[in-house]
Amino acid sequence: MPIYFDNAATSYPKPDAVADSMRYFMRYNGTSTGRGTYARAREAGEKVYQVRKLLCQLFNYHEPEHVVFAANVTEALNLAIRGIVKPGGHVVTSSIEHNAVWRCLKMLERDDNIQISTVPCDSSGMTDVGLIEALVQPNTQLFVFTHASNVLGTIQPIRQIGRIARQHGIPFLVDSAQTAGAYPIDIAVDCIDILAFTGHKSLLGPMGTGGLVVNCERMIRPQKAGGTGRDSISPYQPDYLPDSLEAGTLNVSGIIGLGTAVSFILDETVEVIRRKERFLTHYALKQLQALDKVIIYGPDDPGNMVGVISFNLSDTPAVEVAYILDEVYEIMVRAGLHCAPTAHRLIGTELAGTVRMSFGYFNEKEDIDIVIAALKHIISKI
Ligand SMILES: Cc1ncc(COP(=O)(O)O)c(C=O)c1O
Known part of the structure; x- marks a missing residue:
């Protein structure tokens, strides 16, 4: 074998029920959310809303509307980083980021003149939290850290990092690609302002799913604009979540599969x-x-x-x-x-x-x- x-x-593999639920939805519903007013589309919308609620349950959060869906954590991280960091800004990050964060930051450094400070870590990949404070500058606009290294497995002390970010009023973005579903994440206790997740790794869901949980009032500038199904008369992207960051038709069957996977995780614990x-x-x-x-x-x-x-x-x-x-x-x-x-x-x-x-x-x-x-x-x- x-x-x-x-x-x-x-x-x-994924839990069997993941593919079953996706097939069932595609076979017997198959409609888009937030657009049609007929019962079947409302049912699809309700199912997606339930997945937002399940993700809130998993990450200890209370506002399902602040769960934003994206294609994967790479897209979600790009949405958050590019939506927060302005030209000339400064970002604090770890020394072991995945390219989903690292390339995004390096491109902003090249194109928008941002500054990047990387916090040193020991040879096992553990970030030296004691060195973070000294890196904060007046123009620091974001802390972004991976929760666990995808090369070394090292789990980062995100709660301590989050507390430092809070003390300085700087948003704290966490890449949970390697931990969501496999390690406890508590948005409130861990002081996370924005959690980026991907559906297809330890969340046991299908590819093409991921997103953000936004636990802050700070506006994340939309990087994409388009149909949301609501306020269509406005020429601009809405300024409320999740619509501000969700342009275009959602991956409804994928999100439903993700919901089934999250239910499995919540049942198993x-x-x-x-x-x-x-x-x-x-x-x-x-x-x-x-x-x-x-x-x-x-x-x-x-x-x-x-x-x-x-x-x-x-x-x-x-x-x-x-x-x-x-x-x-x-x-x-x-x-x-x-x-x-x-x-x-x-x-x-x-x-x-x-x-x-x-x-x-x-x-x-x-x-x-x-x-x-x-x-x-x-x-x-x-
Ligand atoms: C820590 C980390 N961040 C981001 C990613 C990117 O994930 P995705 O391809 O689902 O966007 C990965 C995938 O390997 C990862 O391990």
């Missing part, structure tokens, strides 16, 4: 999911540490990690290891930079990349035994 260890890229992924990470780390010629990057404490482990086998190219695992053993892992070059700069793998194993709720301990046996075999030949 093939083994899938690339859940940090996208989770697989994030605590149970976290416990399982933490167990798998702990078990895999222990097994890997016992192997010769394995270089492991990132924290060695699964308490500070999501289910992501990066490693290399001596100087064997990461892509070669991933290729053999796939071709010979039917084990799917990812090799390369994982779209996060700054994290690789930290661990010195900017050129070589790493092999990344990432676990999901549906992996089992036995899957790890199989990959470890395969790695032993590969190691014996290098």
Whole structure:
């Protein structure tokens, strides 16, 4: 049986009910939301509203209208960053951001003359919170931090970072791509002003879903304009959520699939999911540490990690290891930079990349035994 260890890229499998609910909607409803006034369109609108409510429940938030849907977290992060940061502004971020944040900031630096300060972190990828305060400037307009590194698995101290942002009245945007659904997130307690999420990773939903939960009054300038189904006479994009940031027809079937996935997570509970992924990470780390010629990057404490482990086998190219695992053993892992070059700069793998194993709720301990046996075999030949 093939083994899938690339859940940090996208989770697989999904709960069966996810595809079932999407098919059911497309087959028996199939209408757009916010446009038609007939019963079936109202029903579709109600279903989407229920998903906004479920996401609020998951992240401890109270205003479903402040849940904005987008195609993925990349789009959501771009909406938030570009909608808040103005030319000449300054942004504080981590040293290990995914390109979804990093490229967006670098392009604004090049095109809009913004300044970027990156907070140093230790070799495991843990941000040094004590260094943040000194980076704040009069023109700081945003703090944006990933909640967990998709290369090293390191979970960032977002609550402490959020408190510093609050003290300075600066909006705090969190990229929850690697944590939403797999690690507790509490918008209120964690001092998050804007949470960006993606539906298809640890939220166990379909691709093409993601969004923002906006917990602040600050206006996020719309980056897209178009139909919303309401106030159509106005030549301008509405200034109220979610319409201000949702132009065009929504991915209704995808959102319904996401809602089914979030219901699954709420039923299982994030605590149970976290416990399982933490167990798998702990078990895999222990097994890997016992192997010769394995270089492991990132924290060695699964308490500070999501289910992501990066490693290399001596100087064997990461892509070669991933290729053999796939071709010979039917084990799917990812090799390369994982779209996060700054994290690789930290661990010195900017050129070589790493092999990344990432676990999901549906992996089992036995899957790890199989990959470890395969790695032993590969190691014996290098
Ligand atoms: C931390 C982080 N941010 C952003 C992304 C981008 O996710 P998406 O492709 O769903 O927009 C990823 C995906 O790997 C990620 O790990």
